[in-house]
Amino acid sequence: MTDEIKYYATGSVIPLGDGFTGKSVLSRLVVNPKISDKELNEVLLKTRKSYNIELEFSSEEVITYDQPIITTLQLYVFPGQRQKISDKSTTFDEILNIFDCFPALLKVSVLLLIYDVTKEHTLQSLEMWLRFALVKDWIYKDTLIVLVSNKTDLEPANDETIKQVRDTIYSYIKDHKLPVSKEQIRTIKTSCVKMEGIEELRKMSLEWIAERGIRGVGIRDIEKLGEEEEE
Numbered sequence: 585m586t587d588e589i590k591y592y593a594t595g596s597v598i599p600l601g602d603g604f605t606g607k608s609v610l611s612r613l614v615v616n617p618k619i620s621d622k623e624l625n626e627v628l629l630k631t632r633k634s635y636n637i638e639l640e641f642s643s644e645e646v647i648t649y650d651q652p653i654i655t656t657l658q659l660y661v662f663p664g665q666r667q668k669i670s671d672k673s674t675t676f677d678e679i680l681n682i683f684d685c686f687p688a689l690l691k692v693s694v695l696l697l698i699y700d701v702t703k704e705h706t707l708q709s710l711e712m713w714l715r716f717a718l719v720k721d722w723i724y725k726d727t728l729i730v731l732v733s734n735k736t737d738l739e740p741a742n743d744e745t746i747k748q749v750r751d752t753i754y755s756y757i758k759d760h761k762l763p764v765s766k767e768q769i770r771t772i773k774t775s776c777v778k779m780e781g782i783e784e785l786r787k788m789s790l791e792w793i794a795e796r797g798i799r800g801v802g803i804r805d806i807e808k809l810g811e812e813e814e815e
């Protein structure tokens with residue numbers, strides 16, 4: 585029966601930004617936004633500086649053009665640390681080199697550019713992170729770029745700054761002749777402490793991937809479709 589066919593969509597989400605901007609915590613919350621207060625405190629207190637890739641996955645049914653699509657977010661979270669601080673510590677570049685051949689890292693569905701609203705230098709670094717994504721060829725016609733202003737519980741995010749940064753990102757994209765429209769560059773304010781913006785970011789990413797991610801059809805259901813065609 586054709587109405588039993590299941591459609592799937594998956595896409596990779598990569599948060600980029602300096603160390604301590606909240607990439608790991610935010611990613612954990614995006615895949616689990618219905619977290620209890622107790623669990624949230626644990627995540628906030630116990631998340632340590634990353635020295636390895638962290639993988640977070642989450643699936644949800646999304647209705648796109650009247651069709652239910654089982655949509656999976658695959659988050660690949662890297663350390664923000666780029667300088668070697670000790671022999672034992674690993675850097676962003678070292679970890680990325682190991683996972684560079686990962687098919688999911690060939691094209692990125694959602695690129696999160698994260699900065700900490702209380703630390704100006706983390707905003708300045710975003711150009712470097714964007715350049716990095718470009719060099720890696722991660723941005724293509726189906727990439728959504730989201731400027732994430734995190735830690736808004738500590739300080740309000742400046743709307744004028746956000747607008748300017750969005751414009752700068754778009755000029756950069758245009759200068760490099762990437763097929764990304766201005767509507768593909770979004771902005772969001774988040775606070776992991778107050779759980780603000782988290783659901784919105786999850787919804788934005790899920791809807792984008794349901795529409796523009798890698799599509800598939802359930803194998804069993806393809807067989808069913810085949811049987812139907814034979815009838």
Ligand SMILES: Nc1nc2c(ncn2[C@@H]2O[C@H](COP(=O)(O)OP(=O)(O)OP(=O)(O)O)[C@@H](O)[C@H]2O)c(=O)[nH]1
Binds near residue numbers: 607632663665
């Ligand atoms: N006040 C506040 N603190 C936050 C927020 N998000 C994260 N933090 C805290 O910021 C610190 C760094 O968060 P992480 O998620 O480890 O940052 P990261 O970007 O993954 O850092 P690296 O792994 O070093 O790249 C932690 O102590 C978090 O609890 C937020 O929205 N508000």
Ligand SMILES: [Mg+2]
Binds near residue numbers: 608633
């Ligand atoms: Mg981290």
